Amino acid sequence: MNPFTFTQASDVDAALAALASGKARPIAGGTNLLDLMKSGVPPDGVMRPDHLVDINRLGLDQVEEAPGGGLKLGALARNADTAYHELVRSRYPLLSAAILAGASPQLRNMASNGGNLLQRTRCYYFYDLGTPCNKREPGTGCPAKEGLNRQLAILGTSEHCIATHPSDMCVALRALDAVVHVRSQGGQREIPFADFHRLPGDQPELDNTLQPGELITHLVLPDAARFVAHSAYIKVRERLSYAFALVSVAAALDLDGGTIRAARIALGGVAHKPWRVEEAESALVGKKPDAAAFDAAADILLRGARGYGENDYKLTLARNTIVQALTTAARGTEFAKGEQR
Ligand SMILES: Cc1cc2nc3c(=O)[nH]c(=O)nc-3n(C[C@H](O)[C@H](O)[C@H](O)COP(=O)(O)OP(=O)(O)OC[C@H]3O[C@@H](n4cnc5c(N)ncnc54)[C@H](O)[C@@H]3O)c2cc1C
Ligand code: SF4
Structure with a gap:
């Protein structure tokens, strides 16, 4: 070191x-x-x-009520404390489920909410200092495109980088329209979650839009009461714990009897940022919550997707996981029970 x-x-x-x-x-x-x-x-x-x-x-470790029925999550609150907090469990079960799908109990006890947003890609080449990597050393190349890309992106890629963002928590935060609050010596600002992480473009070294010297102080979740009864986080991985998502889907539905009133869908493991296409959600409004409607939403979410060889399987896996997550959400939320730290 x-x-x-x-x-x-x-x-x-x-x-x-x-x-x-x-x-x-x-x-x-x-x-x-x-x-x-x-x-x-x-x-x-x-x-x-x-x-x-x-x-x-710094004392930024609280989970507390925010004005307007939302919730404020301190940047230094631990992932486990956030997932098991009664207000999160009862009002944002999607977030609770996504956090608990990540890492291991020991890691979740240490990992903070702010750090989770800023964790870096798990692309093998990024960690291997003996290989080129545009994200680690801009301008050196991207061996993953023709190499070991089983874990990597199928959406929003560029010729310079096909890395994925590895977080589970961020997929739920994207579906829930979280807002990131940051401070610097110059003042404070709010960043909508959609604008926090970025696509690689020609600057893959930049994972997000945080500026040097800025500190995340907290996140605010807007009220999401209408999605409490019907949400699900489905994570497909190579073993049941301690593994990053190959594909994950955060899905939430607001159902009016047998009809969809509103929907939220975000994908993890497929892009440089949590992937959400609001058009897919609008397409579900007024439809019955069935496989045909969910498959049509998957068409929109996966528009433009492409594989790079080893990760071609994700094209089918992502579609199936979208349909499975929406079907599970339609059946009803499974709330996290107890505490396993
Ligand atoms: C073996 C293993 C398996 C894992 N599996 C998963 C998984 O399945 N799913 C998943 O989502 N995650 C997984 N993780 C990642 C884990 O969730 C992250 O490492 C963790 O969330 C990072 O939080 P931290 O507080 O430890 O961050 P740190 O390591 O302390 O910091 C990470 C980055 O964030 C910056 N930072 C931290 N806090 C702030 C702040 N408030 N403002 C500005 N910058 C800040 C730091 O400078 C650093 O650049 C795994 C990690 C390991 C080691
Ligand atoms: S995918 Fe991105 S992180 Fe991986 S080798 Fe290419 S440039 Fe580096």
Whole structure:
């Protein structure tokens, strides 16, 4: 690991001051950042901050009511505390299910909400310092396109990168229209979840629209009461725990008797950001919640999808998972029970 200095910030202003200088990075649970700093042999490392700012003492760890019937999730609240919080479990069961589908109990106890948004791709080449990778070293190339791409994207790719964003939590946050609140020394701003992560385009080194020196303070979930009764998160992976999604789908329906009043669908494991196409949701309005309607929505969601060889199977898998998630949601939400930490 490269040498670095370390500060523990006691309040947000102190953290922002420390983050404004040089190649400083905040550290929360450390479950992704430390792995990336340790990869390779010094003086290498996939991420090479020269200063770490511990943000765990900033007090941004609450889950609480937001004005207008929504919920405020602190950036430093742990993934487990968020998933098992009574307000999340009862009012956003889709989010609870998505978080609990990720990683392992130990990791969810450490991982923070802010860190989850900023975790980096799991593309093998990104972690392998012996290979080129446009995301790690811009301009060096993308060996994944003709190489090991079983895990990688089928939608929104560019000639420069076909990586996926690996988070489960973010797929539900996208379906629920979360808003990311950030602060910097220059002030504060709100970023709609749709605009937080980005597609690779010709700058695959940029995963999101957060600016240097900005700190995520919290997320706000708007009221989603109409989707509580009918939601599901389906994650397809190579083993039942401790594995990233090959494809995942967050689905929520608002049903009026036998008719769909509103729908939300977001996909994980298929693109550089959680994938959502609102046109697919509009197409479901007024329809009966059946396989034909769900398959037609999948057509819209997967428009333009393409495989790169090893990941061709995702074209069929994504379609089937969309239909399965919507069918499961239509049957009724399964609420997370108990606490398994
Ligand atoms: C073996 C393994 C399996 C996993 N499986 C899954 C899985 O199946 N599904 C899934 O979704 N995730 C999975 N994860 C990823 C895990 O969820 C993330 O590592 C975790 O959410 C990151 O949170 P953290 O607090 O540890 O972040 P850190 O590692 O501390 O930070 C990650 C990044 O976020 C930045 N950061 C952190 N907080 C803030 C903030 N408030 N403002 C600005 N920047 C910030 C850091 O500087 C760093 O760049 C897995 C991880 C491991 C190691
Ligand atoms: S897909 Fe992206 S992260 Fe993977 S090798 Fe290509 S440029 Fe790097």
